[in-house]
Amino acid sequence: MRLLPFEYAVRNLGRSPLRLMLSVGGSVLVVLLVLIAAGFTQGMQQAMRVSGSPDTVMLIGSGSEESIERSEIAMRSAGIVAASVPGLLRRAGIDAVSPEIHLAMPLVTEAGTPGRLAVIRGVAPEAWLVHDDTRLVRGRAPQPGRSELVAGRLAARALGFEPPESILGMTFSLDGEPYEVVGLMEADGGVIEGEFWTALTDLLVTAQRDSLSTVILRMDQAELGDLEAFAATRLDLELAAIAEPEYYAQLSAFYRPVRLLVIVTAILIAIGGITGGLNTMYAAFASRVREIGSLQTLGYSRAAILWSLVQESVLASAIGSLIACAISLVLLDQFVIRFSMGVFGISINATVLSLGLAAGLLLGVIGAVVPAWRCLRRPIPEALRAGE
Amino acid sequence: MALIECRQLTRTYRRGNEEITPLRDLDLDIESGGFVALMGPSGSGKTTLLNLLAGIDRPTAGTLSVAGKPVHNLPRRALANWRSAHVGYIFQLYNLIPVLTAYENVELPLLLQSLSRSERHDRVATALEAVGIEDRHEHYPRQLSGGQEQRVAIARAIVTEPTILLADEPTGDLDRQSATSVMELLAQLNSEQGRTIVMVTHDPRTTEWADTVLHLEKGRLVEQAVGSERP
Ligand SMILES: Nc1ncnc2c1ncn2[C@@H]1O[C@H](COP(=O)(O)OP(=O)(O)OP(=O)(O)O)[C@@H](O)[C@H]1O
Ligand SMILES: [Mg+2]
Numbered sequence: 001m002r003l004l005p006f007e008y009a010v011r012n013l014g015r016s017p018l019r020l021m022l023s024v025g026g027s028v029l030v031v032l033l034v035l036i037a038a039g040f041t042q043g044m045q046q047a048m049r050v051s052g053s054p055d056t057v058m059l060i061g062s063g064s065e066e067s068i069e070r071s072e073i074a075m076r077s078a079g080i081v082a083a084s085v086p087g088l089l090r091r092a093g094i095d096a097v098s099p100e101i102h103l104a105m106p107l108v109t110e111a112g113t114p115g116r117l118a119v120i121r122g123v124a125p126e127a128w129l130v131h132d133d134t135r136l137v138r139g140r141a142p143q144p145g146r147s148e149l150v151a152g153r154l155a156a157r158a159l160g161f162e163p164p165e166s167i168l169g170m171t172f173s174l175d176g177e178p179y180e181v182v183g184l185m186e187a188d189g190g191v192i193e194g195e196f197w198t199a200l201t202d203l204l205v206t207a208q209r210d211s212l213s214t215v216i217l218r219m220d221q222a223e224l225g226d227l228e229a230f231a232a233t234r235l236d237l238e239l240a241a242i243a244e245p246e247y248y249a250q251l252s253a254f255y256r257p258v259r260l261l262v263i264v265t266a267i268l269i270a271i272g273g274i275t276g277g278l279n280t281m282y283a284a285f286a287s288r289v290r291e292i293g294s295l296q297t298l299g300y301s302r303a304a305i306l307w308s309l310v311q312e313s314v315l316a317s318a319i320g321s322l323i324a325c326a327i328s329l330v331l332l333d334q335f336v337i338r339f340s341m342g343v344f345g346i347s348i349n350a351t352v353l354s355l356g357l358a359a360g361l362l363l364g365v366i367g368a369v370v371p372a373w374r375c376l377r378r379p380i381p382e383a384l385r386a387g388e
Numbered sequence: 389m390a391l392i393e394c395r396q397l398t399r400t401y402r403r404g405n406e407e408i409t410p411l412r413d414l415d416l417d418i419e420s421g422g423f424v425a426l427m428g429p430s431g432s433g434k435t436t437l438l439n440l441l442a443g444i445d446r447p448t449a450g451t452l453s454v455a456g457k458p459v460h461n462l463p464r465r466a467l468a469n470w471r472s473a474h475v476g477y478i479f480q481l482y483n484l485i486p487v488l489t490a491y492e493n494v495e496l497p498l499l500l501q502s503l504s505r506s507e508r509h510d511r512v513a514t515a516l517e518a519v520g521i522e523d524r525h526e527h528y529p530r531q532l533s534g535g536q537e538q539r540v541a542i543a544r545a546i547v548t549e550p551t552i553l554l555a556d557e558p559t560g561d562l563d564r565q566s567a568t569s570v571m572e573l574l575a576q577l578n579s580e581q582g583r584t585i586v587m588v589t590h591d592p593r594t595t596e597w598a599d600t601v602l603h604l605e606k607g608r609l610v611e612q613a614v615g616s617e618r619p
Pocket of ligand 1: 382410431
């Protein structure tokens with residue numbers, strides 16, 4: 001098939017600056033929407049995926065598997081499991097058994113602004129051994145008895161501290177008790193980055209609790225089955241053992257409807273955008289019907305003309321897609337979303353970008369093919385009479 | 389054998405339940421090298437006939453052959469190829485592509501053929517020279533006058549050296565002076581290059597350049613007048 005010169009498609013773009021702006025602007029919006037939706041679901045799933053480590057097991061109150069914040073287990077569980085189950089990881093004389101409290105509490109700034117709900121985790125020093133992907137990047141670990149906090153990088157940003165280091169030295173009120181931020185931590189993008197950690201004993205006092213939420217442990221030779229057996233035999237402790245990846249997989253599944261909703265909303269709005277785009281393109285092509293008839297008279301096939309119109313439309317949508325990708329990388333990447341399970345960042349990664357570009361390409365192709373076909377379908381003599 | 393042979397050529401359009409037959413049982417022979425002017429009242433079927441000769445429309449009945457080849461039953465693709473090789477079409481409204489320069493407009497039909505860049509260049513330059521606008525290669529249509537636009541359109545129609553040159557009211561949108569020079573150009577292409585031309589016209593003055601004048605009325609030829617010798 002003999003094609004029309006590429007310049008024809010390129011120069012056609014410049015025929016109506018207003019229409020070019022509409023096409024480019026429309027694709028920016030549609031692609032941006034796709035990027036937001038995809039970045040949101042990716043970010044959420046990523047946070048949960050990287051949070052589970054296969055040799056780590058969580059002991060939580062039986063019957064509260066779906067919500068660690070509702071789980072309550074006896075304080076002595078940690079000591080009992082460390083003594084009863086052999087083969088747990090042990091480093092420098094410390095068992096990798098971390099008793100923890102997980103709470104969602106309002107963090108009030110000194111200025112007294114209304115508190116933002118944050119996930120607070122009360123931990124013992126063992127926590128750093130169990131969660132070995134969690135690193136202090138600034139400051140130090142919270143010391144018991146001093147009401148200190150370590151902020152996750154994302155948690156700091158979610159409260160508006162940019163750069164996150166600027167949260168160091170800030171004081172927040174937790175249930176009326178002042179807590180000072182003394183450290184900043186990272187966790188490879190896992191959920192811990194969206195949390196605040198404090199000393200277990202301090203949180204027990206502040207929250208007026210006498211129970212743990214969970215005991216998290218790392219296994220060495222031990223296996224999940226050993227811990228399941230432990231939970232099954234020590235009925236008095238009312239425990240359930242669950243592998244950490246499994247826990248986050250369930251959490252992720254729990255939020256699937258939310259992700260679906262985001263995706264469906266994005267698709268619906270995008271369809272609206274595409275419909276608008278179709279009308280713009282139809283108007284553009286319809287004003288060129290006689291020209292299209294002349295090209296056919298010269299011997300150009302309908303497929304060749306269609307190809308040129310698709311090139312034109314895809315060029316416009318490609319410009320829009322690239323602008324949308326640039327915007328998303330600058331403004332959206334790591335944009336922090338606060339969510340009931342904590343905090344996660346929108347993730348604009350290669351997968352998300354390719355999805356956005358694919359959507360832009362699709363928009364360009366559909367945006368041209370449908371209206372172009374309506375123009376090309378006409379018999380040539382009729383097309384030649386158009387606009388007389 | 390005539391270059392163009394129409395036998396019982398009929399074209400019927402259907403609009404809803406209504407049938408219109410702008411061309412009915414037309415028999416017509418046009419010899420190679422002829423310059424035929426086609427006249428007739430509005431709606432008499434002139435454009436319909438020209439479109440059939442150009443292969444951009446297909447007859448409902450009858451046969452049409454050009455240079456011995458039947459074209460009335462060619463499938464769409466083959467017809468498009470046939471057009472690009474054998475037909476040069478000149479429109480009343482020029483129909484140049486506004487985003488292409490004069491040079492690129494004339495080059496357009498050549499892109500459908502297997503020619504090298506330099507072969508195309510030579511042909512385009514020759515065609516533009518033949519129509520007298522060799523100095524406006526880089527001009528866009530909107531930078532040309534109507535008469536110049538029509539000359540570029542004529543260059544585009546002849547650049548492929550087509551078997552037949554068809555023109556639908558080529559001077560219909562031009563002032564008298566430009567019309568005269570376009571007619572002189574067509575007459576020159578006919579006499580010097582031997583191009584066979586079929587031209588639809590409303591203007592009796594343009595017929596003096598033709599060697600045959602045909603009159604269509606309600607889709608039929610009513611008389612066949614032999615005009616004056618070529619000027
Ligand atoms: N595609 C079509 N569908 C329906 N009717 C058509 C179509 N094309 C032409 N006609 C009708 O056929 C008749 C002849 O049209 P045609 O264009 O051949 O006339 P014409 O002689 O060229 O007229 P004019 O001098 O006004 O250009 C007209 O009545 C026209 O309305
Ligand atoms: Mg007509």
